[in-house]
Amino acid sequence: MAEQWIYLNGQFVTKEQATVSVYDHGFLYGDGIFEGIRIYNGNIFKCKAHLNRLYDSAKSIMLEIPLTYEEMEQALVETLRRNEMRDGYIRLIVSRGAGNLGLDPNRCEKASVIIIVEQLAIYSEEAYKNGLKAVSVSTRRNIPDALNPKIKSLNYLNNILVKIQSNLAGAGEAIMLNAQGYVTEGSGDNIFIVKNGVITTPPCYLGALEGITRQAIIEICEKKGLKLKEEPFTLHDVYVADEVFLTGTAAEVIAVREVDGRIIGGGSAGPVTLELLEDFRSIVDQDGLKVW
Numbered sequence: 001m002a003e004q005w006i007y008l009n010g011q012f013v014t015k016e017q018a019t020v021s022v023y024d025h026g027f028l029y030g031d032g033i034f035e036g037i038r039i040y041n042g043n044i045f046k047c048k049a050h051l052n053r054l055y056d057s058a059k060s061i062m063l064e065i066p067l068t069y070e071e072m073e074q075a076l077v078e079t080l081r082r083n084e085m086r087d088g089y090i091r092l093i094v095s096r097g098a099g100n101l102g103l104d105p106n107r108c109e110k111a112s113v114i115i116i117v118e119q120l121a122i123y124s125e126e127a128y129k130n131g132l133k134a135v136s137v138s139t140r141r142n143i144p145d146a147l148n149p150k151i152k153s154l155n156y157l158n159n160i161l162v163k164i165q166s167n168l169a170g171a172g173e174a175i176m177l178n179a180q181g182y183v184t185e186g187s188g189d190n191i192f193i194v195k196n197g198v199i200t201t202p203p204c205y206l207g208a209l210e211g212i213t214r215q216a217i218i219e220i221c222e223k224k225g226l227k228l229k230e231e232p233f234t235l236h237d238v239y240v241a242d243e244v245f246l247t248g249t250a251a252e253v254i255a256v257r258e259v260d261g262r263i264i265g266g267g268s269a270g271p272v273t274l275e276l277l278e279d280f281r282s283i284v285d286q287d288g289l290k291v292w
């Protein structure tokens with residue numbers, strides 16, 4: 001197998017050489033931000049949207065990224081070229097960098113920038129047809145006043161606790177509610193429900209990441225003239241929906257067939273979900289930054 005090259009602070013190093021300091025506050029405190037991006041047939045899908053979200057997250061947590069937007073774009077392109085990657089997953093990480101054991105970020109001299117590209121282990125085509133089993137969990141989504149879920153931070157403990165709960169329940173995904181009991185998102189995906197032909201997704205202010213796949217689906221729905229609403233809803237609405245699906249960079253558009261023991265619709269991916277998955281897959285190699 002060809003060598004995997006990792007971008008680490010301006011250098012290309014092997015996986016074995018790709019190490020950061022144990023004093024990096026990304027490691028000590030989860031202090032940093034990241035993006036998960038995909039390249040489809042040589043096209044970095046929605047590259048601009050991902051970099052905008054990265055730079056917005058950085059601004060929000062007052063993290064200075066040591067690369068300009070253009071330099072970051074170039075670093076992504078070079079990493080993909082080095083790895084001869086046409087189709088795969090890109091993980092872009094900016095951590096606060098090495099400081100001391102105190103949590104004060106002023107002690108960290110320079111942010112670390114890491115880009116890892118890998119083949120993606122995605123769900124089987126079978127899973128896209130059958131859908132996932134999901135459970136709601138008792139752990140609530142971080143409230144926006146504490147750590148705004150719109151920031152794609154390295155601090156994923158909230159999501160990890162939720163994943164542990166869904167693993168224990170033998171489910172493939174979790175549904176997270178906010179402190180008021182409204183549905184927000186999955187542990188790593190946004191959520192949509194379909195009822196009587198109307199597609200609804202929770203507004204992100206309730207406590208969800210502004211997912212780029214979510215936005216792409218909203219735009220597809222608008223273009224096709226499908227009825228779409230961004231409105232709060234509860235677990236009851238999920239249980240009685242005709243279809244439920246999740247969206248995310250890795251998962252794309254995947255159906256949920258069962259939630260807390262309630263079978264959703266016909267118990268497999270419904271027609272709206274499958275149509276949107278097809279529409280989504282038809283744009284992924286066009287809308288973005290061409291590398292090859």
Ligand code: PMP
Nearest residue numbers: 188189190209211212213248249
């Ligand atoms: N919510 C959370 C918590 C996530 O981690 C992700 C994955 N990045 C998403 C939603 C989906 O976002 P996107 O479509 O931008 O991948």
